[in-house]
Amino acid sequence: xxxxxxxxxxxxxxxxxxxxxxxxxxxxxxxxxxxxxxxxxxxxxxxxxxxxxxxxxxxxxxxxxxxxxxxxxxxxxxxxxxxxxxxxxxxxxxxxxxxxxxxxxxxxxxxxxxxxxxxxxxxxxxxxxxxxxxxxxxxxxxxxxxxxxxxxxxxxxxxxxxxxxxxxxxxxxxxxxxxxxxxxxxxxxxxxxxxxxxxxxxxxxxxxxxxxxxxxxxxxxxxxxxxxxxxxxxxxxxxxxxxxxxxxxxxxxxxxxxxxxxxxxxxxxxxxxxxxxxxxxxxxxxxxxxxxxxxxxxxxxxxxxxx
Numbered sequence: 001x002x003x004x005x006x007x008x009x010x011x012x013x014x015x016x017x018x019x020x021x022x023x024x025x026x027x028x029x030x031x032x033x034x035x036x037x038x039x040x041x042x043x044x045x046x047x048x049x050x051x052x053x054x055x056x057x058x059x060x061x062x063x064x065x066x067x068x069x070x071x072x073x074x075x076x077x078x079x080x081x082x083x084x085x086x087x088x089x090x091x092x093x094x095x096x097x098x099x100x101x102x103x104x105x106x107x108x109x110x111x112x113x114x115x116x117x118x119x120x121x122x123x124x125x126x127x128x129x130x131x132x133x134x135x136x137x138x139x140x141x142x143x144x145x146x147x148x149x150x151x152x153x154x155x156x157x158x159x160x161x162x163x164x165x166x167x168x169x170x171x172x173x174x175x176x177x178x179x180x181x182x183x184x185x186x187x188x189x190x191x192x193x194x195x196x197x198x199x200x201x202x203x204x205x206x207x208x209x210x211x212x213x214x215x216x217x218x219x220x221x222x223x224x225x226x227x228x229x230x231x232x233x234x235x236x237x238x239x240x241x242x243x244x245x246x247x248x249x250x251x252x253x254x255x256x257x258x259x260x261x262x263x264x265x266x267x268x269x270x271x272x273x274x275x276x277x278x279x280x281x282x283x284x285x286x287x288x289x290x291x292x293x294x295x296x297x298x299x300x301x302x303x304x305x306x307x
Contacts, residue, residue: 065203065248069189072248073205077180077218079248081111083283090118090173091277096261097269101125103172107134108287109280111177114138114222117289120172135289136175139221141167142292154298159224166228169257169274178225179278180250183242185214185226195243198281202251203244208237209255233257234271252279 063079066072080086090105101123109116116136133144135155142155150156160167168174168182188207195204211230215223230236235258243252254277262270 063247063249065244065246069191069205069207070186072203072244073183073186073189073207073242074217075248076183076242076244076250080180080250080280080283083249084112085110085284085287086176086280087282087285087287088116088118088176089279089281090120090176091275092169092173093275094169094272095275096272105134105173108285108289109136109176110287110289113289114177115289115291116176116287118171118173118176122172132172134171134173135291136167136177137221137291138177139224141171141175142297143171144292150298153296155292155296157292157297161224161228163225164228164232165257165259166225166232168225168229169276174255174276174278175225176278176280177222179253179255179276181218181222182209182211182214182226182238182255183240183250183253184217185210185212186240187213187237192241197243197252198279200245200251204241205244206241207239209240210236211238212236229257232259234260234266249283250280252277 063082066075085108087108088106090103090107092103092105094101094103103120103123105118105120107116107118114137118134118136120132120134122130122132130145132146135142139160141158141160143158144150144153144155146156158167163170166178168178186207186209189205190207192204192206195202211226211233215227215230217223218226235256239256241254242250245251254275257274257276258271259274260266260270261272265271
């Protein structure tokens, strides 16, 4: 992320060196700038690729893992979406020359209703403590316990276009839908081999992906976060590892994002690496997730930070 994301600075002046962090710490820093954009509300568009997936689900045609690695990886998001829903576990590890932090989360995603919910555990030293609760929709994220200035039990609503990374890492987790959607931009894929993960026989693939191409392939509001990340991350060929079952469903994906801890710097010592792991299980299991009621949404004043 840039210094603007960390300090709320919008004047374009070079920033000082900042201590790299992620998750809640980053969210607390960017909310100051995000509050000034509250007029930028989400539109009614949805993930067009998700619509196509729903149509195929209705047709009842069985899915099968493609023999071609690139086709298999690119098709994982749509095939997983046709499962209806899944439980999710996330891990986000941020590491630089100065600091390492680990965020873990649990929850689920409903691909039919296009809504998910995660509870993210925040490590010591972050801008908030305990856990952040996130409700995720295409292009929108609701956050509870995102900072000291937000009253207990209240939510902050953000358009992902207000976040320099598109909420791929700043919430302490990668939205399960976005983690899968990023694979639509796979540019290289090789079959590493069969592996057993959690007692399930899977195929392991490895390669690189392009977030801008993934955003185009996803379309609608679902592509907004991917597009923001493509503009912010300094390594454009994002490395990934993914594990798929015989139907082509995504069981686990690891994506590695890199950003400059010092604005504009390309030096290795100034880069922050974020390893995001999303694991899906219990396909078809019910997911309890709903948008918070309007009365529970906390509106910050322009330029105000939740810290």
